[in-house]
Amino acid sequence: MNRASVQSFLYPLLTLASVGLLWIFPDTTILLVPVLGILFAGTLIRLHRWSRWSSMAFVLLIGIPVAGLENSFLFELFIQIGIYAALALGLNIVVGMAGLLDLGYAAFFAIGAYTWAIFGSPQANQFIEGGHFPLPGWPYFYLFMALAVITAALVGVLIGLPALRLRGDYLAIVTLGLGEVVRVLANNLDHPVNITNGPKGISPVERPPVDWILAITDRLGLTLQTNHAVALFFYGLVLVVMLAIVLINRRLDRSRFGRAWVAIREDEIAARSMGIPLLRTKVLAFATGAAFSGVMGAIFSAKQLFVSPESFTLLQSITILAMVILGGMGSIQGALLGAAAVTLLNIEVLKSLSEGLNHLRQTGFVLDLGFIEYNFANLSSQLEPAKYERMIFGLIMVLMMIFRPAGLIPETRHKLELEARRKGKAS
């Protein structure tokens, strides 16, 4: 038997094992890591088609939902990962493929979120008379998801047209500035006309109805609580949108546009000489990235029920950038891996560390190593790993740039190029 068939045989078994573990211990959140690892392995190693797709479909459609109904934090985690994965994929087009450093990417997320939040809550009554608002979740939420895509893409074009004429480093500063402008506008557009409700934010935002999920599960003889149905719904929605975005990304990567973006990234002047219209191609990259961010913004606002400028800071943009860099600029699997790793780090690992330290502090645990003795009750309350995201993201970015600039999963094009270079040296 060749290697691919052995792998194809083992892969579903490993999948079953990891999902089984998660089912037996659904409250041990960290068991999500092997499951996610299996998903990534499925996209990277050589497998027979049936082995790959059936295993991955099993994890996503049965494995995680069943465990999630036991422990809804798993749903929450996966929804967060999905949202960030879509954002990372969007930014990956701009930064990774086209080589345009965008430091204000969270602005498009904000535009998507506010698009639905303003009209899906009583907020719009402030400036449109008649008390038509909030719009009901069905069918308007789905309509506004599409609208969020269009609005974000349009703003992307509007910002891109002037900004993308600039050289790389200036572009970074200008996008950073424009990102801040969007946040400051969201913060201050509660006067003279109250559009965004300022720093207080907008709440409650309507959610699309989930009666149909309850109806289906009733048919199947399951009784589901409404909050479980809502979690299941958002899990499914995020999954569908994320998969669609992955698919679009894959198609774009190999398309005429994808090749043009990479050409611009590698050498602008050479690309122009080959007849690639620079500005138009760059603006297209910007708008595509913005569109992905916009649709996830709308979903985010409905999921959170609440939108405020606090969610769209520079730190948010940098978080997404750190995901793209960790995974590998220009690589789709890289963006997904980066999103999963950073999100897990952010909302699971660091939080557990903080809680652990807090526990040691409160119980006054004494560490005694013979030569050194330390009482944790003396530990400063400032030392909370969960609050030091900036330090961690900064470190990720610097270390990756110095030691592995192509990321954990380098883009295939780049990898081929590196291998060719190495072979060339050897001969």
Place this chain on the structure above:
Amino acid sequence: MDGALLEILPSIILEGLLVGSVYAMIALGYTMVYGVLGLINFAHSEVFMIGAVTGVEVFRYLSPHIENPFTLLVVAIVTAGFVSGATAVTIERLAYRPLRRRGYTNRLVPLITAIGISFFLQDLVRLIEGLWHGEFYMNYPSHAELEHTLVLPLDMTLQVKGLITIVVTLLMLAGLWFLVKRTRLGKAIRAVAQDATTASLMGVNPDSIIARTFFIGGFLGGVAGVLFGVLYTQVNPFCGFIPGIKAFTAAVLGGIGSIPGAMIGGVILGQLETLGGFYLPFFTNGAVGTEYKDVFGFVILVLLLLCRPQGIFGKAQKDKV
């Protein structure tokens, strides 16, 4: 415009000059590093912040020993200058130099490194201050002698600390001018900025010149940090961001890479910002107020980059193959 608004104009111009001189000193750090490396050193805003924080610590620990606030201020300025300069050199050694040695194909690499350092330093200072004092929002202590208000002609008022800011800025700029134009080190810096390879053939070691340029830029940033802290009293690990962006705008305004450009750019930006922040609410009936003050700098930057990216004093560059 009615008379009252016009009468207050000289005071506002003076205020703009104060802000502008702080921007100018930070802008010099951006512009000098850009000159020798062609890199926007995003981490410079944190070098500035570290200067401001060092100043607070000096005030905190030396106030019981030194009575005279002016001596205290001088000690704080010098210490902050050296600490910030050392920080800048460390950044260069640990992050930028390994990148230069290795060489990179993707031109985003140094830029992303710089942003990473900037974020890392914000939280590092926050962690140190948090562990040391249990909090990281700090205030410069007020001294009656520094806050004393002088009355100038045209109904202008100026606090002593404002006067000190202007004097220190002028001294620093004069010193820098002397250093760059009249010393061997200055000549070497100019040579590396013009062409690092040729300079190295003439017996200049670019690495050591780059490190010294970082030190000088960092020193100026640290001094600006103390002055900023004394003027506005509140300092925290994140206070470098906004002044940093504005100083960068100032550097671009004057033409990035140009030393006199950075000085004049700083002063012009300070004027535009204070004048705009003060008069805009009157012209727009309060719809656009001081809450947009920080956006103002960005808008100027964007407009500037679109219309005249080479700045007021810079020369236009064409990409060559």
